Each structure stands twice: as structure tokens, then as C-alpha cells.
Amino acid sequence: MLRGYGFVVVSSLAFMFAWSGEQASFADESKRPNIVFILADDLGIGDLGFYGQERIQTPHIDQMFSEGMEFTQHYSGSTVCAPSRSCLMTGLHTGHTYMRGNGAEVVLRDDPEDRTVASALQEAGYATAMIGKSCVSGGMSELDLPNRKGFDHFFGVLSHTEAHHYFPKVVYRNGQTIPLPGNSEHEGDQYCHDLYLEEAKNWIREHSDESFFLLYSAHIPHVSLYAPEEWKEKYRGKFEETPVTNQKHYRNEPEPLTTWAAMVSRLDWEVGQILKTLNDLNIAENTLVIFTSDNGATEAGGHSEKSFESSGLLRGAKRDLYEGGIRTPMVAWWPGTIPAGSDSDHISAFWDFFPTACELAGADVPSGLDGISYAPTLLGNNQDQQQHPWLYWEFFEKGGKRAVRMGNWKAVQLDMLKKRPSPIELYHLGIDPRESNDVAEDYPNIVEVAKQIFEEARTESPISRFNWSSDE
Template sequence: MKKHWLLAGMLLLSSFCMAQKKPNIVFILADDLGLGDLGCYGQEKIKTPNIDRLAARGMRFTSFYCGTSVCAPSRSSLMTGQHTGHTYIRGNKEIQPEGQEPLADSVQTLAQLLKEAGYTTGAFGKWGLGMVGTSGAPDRKGFDKFFGYNCQRQSHRYYPTHLWNNDQEVKLDGNDLAHKVTYAPELIQQQALAFIDENKNKPFFLFIPTVLPHAELAGPNDRFYKMYESAFEEKPHKGQDYGPNASVGGYQSVEKPRATFAGMVSRMDAHVGEVMQRLEKYGLLENTIVIFSSDNGPHREGGADPAFFNSSAGLRGIKRDLYEGGVRTSFIVQWKGTVKPGSTSAFVGAFWDVMPTLTQVAQAPEARYTDGISFLPTLLGKGKQKQHDYLYWEFHEDGGRQAVRAGKWKAVRQKLKADPNGPIELYDLSKDPKETHNVAAENPAVVKQMAQRMREAHVESPIFPLVSKK
């Protein structure tokens, strides 16, 4: 980041940082929640009053993007401030018997920078960036406290055999199909609330990467499920990958998948409400920036039905696609007394912008490297907001994909591993936000420029190779 942008940002901060202590930071990250799954983004069938209230009291972004269209690399982008052409983790690479490819010792995270700035840090939910004891474990990447699923594969189960409390295994009663007791999201939520209780008198960074509403589709037969039990016409469905009664590797009937999914979203919304109530209880709302987002587009696993719920908000694509429905995400910021209530922003940003923004808010050390820019001027409504020349994504499964957004243009390349110079689809988002009409043939100069940006944005990784060398 250029020094003059840092100086301008510090001048912006001076108006409020002189009179108050460093603001707390709460970042809530949903799992596989589509842009259209929230009422404030157009959802009509599922109730999300708490998140809608967050938007009404803060700023709702309409052109914000996740790191990529699948879990681990998207979260790596968020934590490292780098897009998927640079970030260390670029795919869901599994390690047996538990865990994923870990972030390297050399990788700097947002949590580490905030910790250096005097923040107490906690993460509650799903990690997936390095198993306990590895270089990528949460306690080695800046978190004082971690509670939840370390392995994202384990997080497919809402009644798991165990969770992790830092480096200590917490054994549960999961996979006992006849006597399920511990619904992991509720247990994790209580730990997140306790973190606020314990750290209310000092600056804290609370990261809540909830597993809701990721597949499997499962939950107690309580008020959240009952809200929707009779609301939708449904047929019994065989889960594609997971079911609410599935043992590991098993396939069981999902009796009412739509009601189950809707109940899971409403449960997640209620958890957001509980966090806000706890902050309000301690008088922390005016000194806490609260951010809500999702890691990628909506999923179809386990009987989830994104078409029925319009989970992609009318956009093309779902999870694993680099079309808008796979990568454009909800992004809401509430900061009482600082961010204008009920405001919206068309700023075109992405997960890699979060690190430079929050380190600026926290007056933390500058990242050694970031692809992001601070959007603090947008939040404050003051100063000149720098803009991206372009945004870049890559996806390493299904033959490999790349995508670029530059202004109104969106370019997508499929089957990259078979042909790194294969055809590029081009869409004019200003006229065609649903990406239905490929205008590459009419705009060869734009296609050529987008191809060049794809080449320059991608740095080949020996761990996650994408472009074959010839």
C-alpha cells in the first residue's frame, strides 16, 4: 500500500481515535450463505430480522466479493489480505486423518497484526487453514483462543465426535445416531459469547466463522425448524452428500430439506442477534465495528435448494462457480456513531480489502504485503476512496477457472488446466448482471486485456499448481 494512502487514512482516523480507545472488531462469517439468503438482500421465504437490523443500522455493500467460490482459499484470502493468485491456500487440500494444508510459518495474518496492536483475539467456528500442531494452527496464526472445528471436513457434521479448544480435543457425543445431544453450533456460540464477557474491558477481535448453513442439513427439532416445518411443499429427498441423520459416508433421507435449511439460516441469524445483545449489555456498540459476510455462494449439497430460495439473488452460479452467484457476497458493516445507518455502498471490494481496512481502524502494523485497499473512507463517508483496477479470482477444482472484474467488465475462463490460453467469456455487468450474454466476440480488445490481467495476477504455487508449464 502506498505511503500517501496510509497518511490519508491516519488523518481520517484522527477525528475519532483521539477521543476513544481502539474499537473492538467483530467479524461474523457465514458458511455457504448465498447473497439472496438474507432479507436485506431480497430473501422472501426465510426470516433474518437480526441481520436485516444490522444492515438498517449500518452500511450494506452491493458489489462486494469473497476470496473465491469455495471455503479454504476464500478464508485464506480473508486472513492474509491476498487474492487467490497470491494467497498461500488456494484449494481444499485434505490431510489425513484430519485437517487441511496449513498456512506456512511465513504467512502473516490479520489476527497476528491485530494482536501486535494490543488486541485480544478469538476465533469460534470453523478454521480449515491448518491442523493443531501445524504452522497454520489458529494459535500460531494470531489467535489467543480458538474453539470449534479445526478441520473443515469434520464441520460437515453438526453432531461431531469432537471439537477443539485451542490444542485440546473436546470429545462429544456425535455420530451416535440414536442419542444425538450436542448440536455443535450452539456449543460454539456459547463460547463466543463468553469471549465477549471475558474481554469486555479491553480491545478484542472476535472472529466467528460459523458453520451455518453449510451442508449437512441438520438441527434440533426446535423453534427454528418449526418456523418452517409446514411452510413449504416438500418431497422426501435423498441427500447428495449429507443428511441430517447421516453417519460419515452414509446417505439418509432428508425429510424436509427446505424447512431444515431455512431453520439453519434463522438459527444463524439468532446467533447474530445474541452477539449484538451481548455487546449492547456492556455498552460496547459505539466502540465496536461489526461485520457480517459469507465465504462463498450457496451450496446444493444435502438437498439444499438454492433455486427455490433464490439464494443467488437472481445472479448466475452457486458455490464453485466464478460467476457472480458464486463469488458476490453479502457484506454489512455496523459501527454505531461512525457508519451512517441505512446506507448502501456500490464500492467494488473483496475479502483482501478487509486486512488493510481493519489494521487501519486498529492502528495496527501495516501488512508486509496485501492485494487489498482500505475502504475506510467509504465507511466514514470522508476522504477520497481508492478504487481497484481489477479484482481477480481463481478456482482449482473442476479443471480450473479464472475470473476478473474490471469496472463494468467480467471475464471468466473455464477448464484452465487443459488449456491455459483457452477461450474467455466476457460480460458487461452494467447491462447484464446475470451474465447471460457472452460479448467476447464483439470486444476483442477487452478480452485481450482481461487475458493479460489473468496472467499477471496469477503466481504459480508448487502446492496448488494451476497453469501447466510447457
Template sequence: MRNDLIIFHLPPNGGTTSPTLPMKFKLISSLFTCLAFTVLHAAPQRPPNLIVILADDLGWGELGCFGQQLIQTPRLDRMAAEGMRFTQFYSGATVCAPSRSVLMTGLHQGRTRIRGNSTNPTKLALHSGDLTVAEFLKSAGYRNGVFGKWGLGESGPAASGLPLRKGFETFFGYLNHYHAHNHFPDHLWRNEERLPLPNRARAVGDFGGSVTDDPVLFADDLITDEVLKFIGRHQHEPFFVYWSPVLPHANNERTTTQGNGAQVPDFGPYAGRDWPEQDKGHAAMITRLDSYVGRLIDHLRLLGLDQNTIVLFSSDNGPHNESKHNLARFRPAGPFTGTKRSLTEGGIRVPTIAWGPGLVPAGVTSGHAAYLGDWFATAAELAGAKAPEGLNSVSFAAAMQGRPADQAAHDFLYWEFNERGFSQAVLYKGHWKFIRTTHPTRSVRLHDLENDPSEAKNVAAEHADIVASIEAYLTTARRDDPAWPATTRID
């Protein structure tokens, strides 16, 4: 429907419009018409579309733009060249479920609902009172879709955390972490309906894991298609896409039964390498993930959305070795120590890229210390809304937009690990790294990351004042939760 304002000029005798009106009346008429057209057609500034891509178990050093030499990631490397690399960006936790809970709630691991991995689905479910960034953005006018691995609620007793009950209107992927181990599953979920697939999976273990010996459809191929369809459907309105591919996570059950958890449709450019199949498969997973990101960027450009969309690429935690591939070959943690399930930098520092032509400066590297929990406040600022009170979230929009002088910083960042004896980690002032553990014995470590990024030297004894400041913070950092008792807490 056209909104043009048409003005008729009636002559004094009430007849039809005269084509011979004096010139000044014609000019006035044209002026009012133009002004009316401008007012009626002017639209308010549309907030940017927001996309988070969260890789699964991808290490800091597994992308070419972060120093990888053997695994090919040309599209992510180009994304970094056209955008910004964050070199000190952290996951929400060192394992999957709590890291995703931190991302969704903007609360660190001592405050968020889900604080560890578990075989009990009710412990891995968000509650109705847990505000997610999707619920917040929905109230700000965004259309929200989540694709891939959810892991924060499923049917049955854990249904309070289902995606469609936590602010998303569309979901396609896996609900259960163990189900997501299999890249060739016999079903996926569309919203809250089970969608059968032609893969014939057989159950392994008691928690939903499986293996597929005659694979047909690779789940992340299907999931990528759904992401692009959602964007196409909602291209004319603000949208938030949370895309959580299951690459390069291993199929742990396949590793247990067959010795190789890196099951992919093909080995791609690594087929001719003189490597074990586990190494070929792991590298192929990352290169396949890279191609998905390239498809997304191409799709945004095709639809003309690239100039008003911000894409954040990151990982849920550090690299794994659950495919039994050769860590020494790939050096997935880069210069850092540790892997998934470690609170050292290798377990929680993750490769992160922000991209958005015209919104994010190109070819820039930021050393701002941030973590996944900061996405909530960042998304709120980008959407033009005020973030809720009480979050452990500091917007990094200023850093991402090339305004480092305006960027606020955390005094403290917090992590914990519950599965192998209770342990805690704190980043203080961006470079003091503190780890306190009771497994296997009580220990306190402090590292100066500016001079010791590999955390080789414990300087706790030389900096008792820093240790005291961090330990004082720890007395209030964690809120007790009966589902996640710190049974081996250090008092």
C-alpha cells in the first residue's frame, strides 16, 4: 500500500482542480507533498540483526587466523580479516552445559542455573524464572531462532528449559547433550516435535548416546540449512540467531566402541594426508564448520543484510581429545596450557571473531578480556535496550565497534569445575590468573598472564596481596545451589 499524500487544490467556485493555478501555489503543493511523503515513509532506525555461532570444543589455536598451520579455515580467516579478533575472550565454563547456561543467562558459573555437566536432565534445565537473552531480545522486538545443540532443557521433567519456553520461536537440532554426540542421529527435534531421520543409530550406554554404522544424513548439514531458511524468512525484521553446531565435538560413544569419534561424511582436503583417520576426521570437521560460516556470510550478503548484522563466532570451551586425534600435531590450545575440563587458559580461552561490515572495524585485534556471559549486556546495548540489573555481564560493544577508550572492564571473571573435585578460577584485572583446587590436594596458584601466558610459574607467594584480594572476592562470588553443592569447598 502506498502512503503518498495527495493534495487537491480546489478553485474558489468549488469546481475541479485547475491546471492553471499560479506557480507559487504549485510550488507550495509540491513542497507539502514531499514533506508528507518523507514523514510517512521515514522508518525508525532498525537495530542490527544479531547472530552468535558457538562451536563445540574448538580450541583457541585451531583456526588459521589464530595460528593454526595444518587445518584449513579460509572463510573464518577472511571473517577475521574483515572484522575483529578477540585474543583474550573466554568461555562460560570449561565444559559444555554450564558454558551455554552462562551465555544464555549472563550470569557467571557461580550464579547461573547450570554449573556442570550431568547425566541428570533436571540438573541441566533452565527454570521458568531464569531470564535468557532470547527472552530479553524478544521483548525488544526480535525474532529468535536457535539451531544445533541446545542442552538446557528437554521433554519430560526438564521441559521448563525447552527452547520455545525460553524466548525462541524456532528450534531445530538436538535437545540432549548425549544425543548430540552422534553426528548421524536417527532423529532431530523441530521445535518440540521429534523428526525421524534415515540414519540407523544404535544406543550405547544409558544416557542417550548412540553410534551409526551406515550414515546417510549429517546433522550439521541439515542444521545449517535451517539457519539460512530462518534468516530468509525474517530478513525484513530484527532477528537473533543462536547457532550451535556440534563441530568439532567427538562422538564419545564411537570412540569407546570403535576407537575413532571423528565421524564425518568425508575427509575433504585431508583424504590424502598420511595421518590416522582420527586426525583426518578432526581436521575435516573444522574445515566443514568453516564452510558453514562461509555459507552464512554469503547468504547475508545475498540478502543485503551484511551491513546491518553482527556475527559473533566463538566456542563453548577449550579443545577436546575425545576423538583420540593427535594433539601434538595440531596444538589446538595454541600457546596456552590445558584442554577441555581444565581451568587453565587452554580450557577456557577460546577463539572469537566479531564481524559486521560498517558496524565492526575490519582487520582489528582486541585484547579486551571478556567472556560468553558478556553477550547478554552486549546484545542489550546493540538492541538499544537497558540490560536487567544483577547480571554478571559487561557489554563489549564499545570494543567491538572500535572504541576501546569507552570500553568498561571486569575487575573479576569467575569459573568453577564441579566434576573432579570442586575447583575455582578467577581472572583479576585482566592478567592475574588464580586457580584454587582440592583435587587431588589443596592448592592455590597465581599466574601473571602478561609475562607467563602458559601458566608455568606460580607467583602466589610473591603476590600475597593479589591472592588476598581474589580470595576476598571468592567469599561472595558464588551463590549456593542445592543442585550444585560445593561439597569440597575450601573455606
């Protein structure tokens, strides 16, 4: 069985019964861990050496997997950036969270609406920071929005369009604009990831004697295609290149394959630098580090998912609700607490991080979250681990689509914004992880369960472009 593609065999329809109730915190305040969440952007599950990638080197992330716990059944919040991050921040899936697509108008609202995990940890006494790409807005917003959403410290870019370029003309720190006069988006004097990494290491050092939460929100390997020369040199001459030209928004790149591989390796090195900082400060054993990606592999800016088989064995890529669009690599690293080389087939998603972090931190878990804490799994208390009856996603682009995973069953419906949506497709992931055999006609009872969940799983969002009536 290949890494990351195992599935649990479910013998009943217990998933039809929803789990509810608040989860008690058992964290000893004197032992509560620091939490570092490293979020890659558009990294496919097949881009890592641990998952079989042979042409791109990712030794540090691979080492995280060998020293930590692999979650073989982990899902992103959505299939594009902004709603995926919204799910991570709010503990709600895309049928409930406010931000459900990309766009300039998608911005989390002030408390008490859209309460974030950062606010909960901040109120529990944690120092909190977000560095890199904003996870509380998709477009430009008030400069202090990250601080109002629970982050004591923010350094990075607010607009996701700004995050398309590695030489932004400005970055923001705690409500202040910092000009980078030598930058012109595609080229410049100050590579933003050099700035982010230094900021993150310094912030960790400054808060190493207190409980802290750091969200390191990388741009890499999101297009535009760019990597520093020293990283491109490692791969130059290894690929047959077709130059990317005539890009109007993204960067033209004569060596796209070399550059993509270099971007992934540069991200891997940054992960290693963060882990080294924790080890050098002797706080690694009191720090949970989670590494994952915000959605599946990208198909933009001259890059193709097929170039490196970035989706691995999975069907689809970014903007799909097939597995390749929403299944993500996920590893939890916590030396001395999580056994090295362990794995879990617990089915989890981005909206589970909020209750998990709260449980570990001894923070109050708000009612009404869609997430279920996976802290018991991290701590080896598998008998106490609650299970999801189902996971739900919706997405308005490409004609509109929705999906639900119920145990081993996965239902997908396309063309939701058309007058007549496509029939519900049904796949058994335990038998068919590639989603190549639609068995909806053979299991009409399961299709009816999926249809009922589709009708009940969502509420309207004022800014959603994915609204329809149940009789359409």
C-alpha cells in the first residue's frame, strides 16, 4: 500500500448519525505545547519524496514524516486558497464558513462573527503570530485585520493577489505598510520568503520562554514561477524545458520545471530551518509542528500538475473536488510525544485544527464548530477519538460543485449552478481511491444518504456565489 493512499473499511452506516457536543480540554497549563502550523500553498500530495516523488528533493519534510505522525486521510478546507484558510481559521466547513471562494470581497468579519482559532489561543494566554500570506482575507482589507482576528503579530501580505508574486512592492507589519522600493512583483531586491523566514525565526526566539502559536503561511510553491538562483542551480539541466511565455499576470519563466522543483526544495529548506530553530532553543519537545498544504496541486501560470505527477495516484487537482483537489499531505511532529514513524488513518480536515489546538492549549472550545479535535490521536488515546459522520465541501467555480465523504463513500455532484445539475457520482474510496468507477447506479441508498447530507450540510453565506434552491 502506498503512503497516503490507505483507506479505512467501514462496515456500517454509522456516519449517518451526527456527532455533537463540546470536547473537554485535558491540557495541563504547565505542559501545554507551543503550536507551529506550516501551511504550503498549492503543494500536491505527490510533490514530496515521502509520497514517491523522485525528481524533487524534500529531505526535511520527509524527515518530519519519519520522525512524526502521518495523517493518511487528511483533507484541506477547500480546493482553493481563501476558503481553505477560512475553514482552518474558523473551524467550519465550506457549507458554514463565511469565505467560500476566492475574491477581493472575501474577508473574515470582526468578532463575535467569524471567531478564529488565533483569538481562542490568544485568550488562553498564548502569544500568536501569522507570517506570510494572510489567512483571514482574500483581498485587501484594513491593515490591522490580522491583529483584530487574534494575531498579536502579523508580517506578510494581505491580498492573495499580492501573494502571486515573490517581490511584492510592500509588505505589512501589524497595521503598518513597509515599502520595498527595489521590488517590482516579478523581480527585485528583496525576496519575500527571505523576509518571512527571518521574521519567523526571530519571533520564535523572542517568545521561546512562553506558550506560542505561529502560523507560517508560505506562498511557495504557488505561482508565479520563481526561485532563487541557488535553488534552481540544483536542478538545472535535469529536465527538458518548454519556456513559459506570454503570461499577463504571472511571471514568464524559461525554465519552468527547474523552477518548480527549486520552489518545492526551497520550501522544504525553510521547514528545516524552522525545526532547527526549535531544536537550537531546546523547545522542540514542547512544540507541536503541523505541516500541510492548502489544497491540491495547481494548474496555472504555466505549471501543469502532470509535470511532476503532483497529485500522485489521485484524480484531479486544484479547483476539483475529486481527491486530487482536496486531499493533502499532513504530518504532526512532536518529539517525545508523537512516536516517530507513526501514522493514523483517522479521517480529518482543516476545520478540525481549531478544536484540536484548543484542547491541547486548555482553551475553551466554542460551540457550533464543525471540527472534531484529533488531539486524542496525537496523544495516543485512540479509544477517545471521535469520528466524523461525514465531511462536506462546496465550490462555486467551474459550474459549481459539491462533495461529501461518508466513511469510505465519496459523493461528488457537478454543474450545481446550472438549471439541471449533473447526477450525483459515487465512489468507494477503499476499493477505488482514484475515483475511476462511478457506482451510483449500484448503490442508490447511499446516493440518497449523500443527497440528504447535501441538503442539510449548508447555510447561505452573504458573499457566496454558490446559492441555489433545493428544488432546482
